[in-house]
Amino acid sequence: MPYAPELLDWLLDSDPALRWQVERDLVGAPEETWRATRARVATEGFGARLLALQDPDGQWAGGAFFPAGYQGDDEGQPWTATTWSLTTLRDWGLDAAALAGTAELIAANSRWEYDDLPYWGGEVDCCINSYTLANGAWLGVDVSGIARWFVDHRLPDGGWNCEWVEGSTRSSFHSTLNSLKGLLYYEAATGGSDAPRAARHAGEEYLLERRLLRTLSTGDLVGPWATRFGYPFRWGYSALNAVDYFRGATLHDGVGPDPRLADAIEVIRAARRPDGTWLQEGRHPGRVWFEVDVPPGEPSKWLSFYGTRVLDWWDGATGA
Template structure:
């Protein structure tokens, strides 16, 4: 069996994104599969998931909405206010995806613009004066928010955003997406593993997906991350990877084959290594069942 056949036979959300991003085919949204299971967990009395806004992780309204966004559900999010750079950035991504009116989103963008640090990135703890260095987690969340602001048609603060983006990207690229500048060690052991859902945490695949999604030109600083990705495709697919601890509504993927990780990895390779991408599509693979 080939990897494309597996993805097209997977959950409707995976199938739709495979058709859209790998095959260039439009496909209707569906409330079946994982999306339907998430929707069935919604509490119509409290109008929340998990009876909370930001907690408990990962069944709260915020993180459920993040999961639904990753599955590209058709929906309109509500308005939230939060005083944390990383969380505000993730809210911007949610609200722009839901085409929320620009006033609240622009207020959030103004907040993010205020907190870029001298090294080019962002850190949630900078708001409280406890850090002088940026965080890979927060920096990627802000860059994703800025990309979503432009992608979904918001323009008011685009010039200011574009002034900050190169320094934010350089913050990650100087590290080849994974190394400490001071010692060249891997920043955190788990970032070279690929997770889905990513939650608020950084990993190399999430960074590669960001750069591929904005069609950032290839540069040598991406090469180590791309080589890591290709190595993990050794069996023709990516595994579902480890999960971040916390409560779940349900397990989206129950065997070792990671449909969403595989899809995301193929999207990156389609952008940066067409030959390797084509080879994967033609390779016969054995589907793991455990």
């Protein structure tokens, strides 16, 4: 679709972590152009700042999922420890070569807060395991055991729930989306295998049956968070986060978009402002290394990129 020049100019005037994606997915820049920008993530801006905060033992903030010494008394969850830092750098497109040796250091020095389990073996929380699955595949670790874990821990209704260990038997939108994102990244990075791929497709069906927004039993909106957009996404579910996943999954699988995405697409479209931007509506509270987007109520470059990208994909594929 055509874009207003001022919108593209605004999005391109960004940190390399965002700019290279705008160049590739919205501008259609030559591959050598966006790859050159992507390479700058390691040496400039957000990526370089986060890399510089890595501990000598390979971790960030001295912990696996929480910072060392965390007592649970912060407002919100802290987002500074190893798992969140790795996930952020991967999402920003950092070349894994910039973290040479990190996987081995983490294997030697990082243990999960849950039962002191070894880092690359994963633990019992499916969201944590999804980040570990993707980050391990990114850094070249054999995390096939975690991929099998997702096959074994999918719930009877088709998805996943991080509270399964507490006895929950109903899938969660949040947990299912995070699990899907990890499985898709692993599959794309390694080629995957049949059982995790089948689990991914079944988890997708769980969300599609609910049109990404509604409970199956009543058809009511699953929660206000489903239509509220904030960046960084963290672990939280939203229609935008989910549709962006399905965009990647359909492109990976070589299929067209499922018609059941239409309701979520319209939620995203309705949130677009006349100037083509989306507002930051709310972020997960908690300790961060540094801010990477605007406060609530202001136009967000990250959300505007994701919103524009998914509508461009949908409209191009469906002729909308």
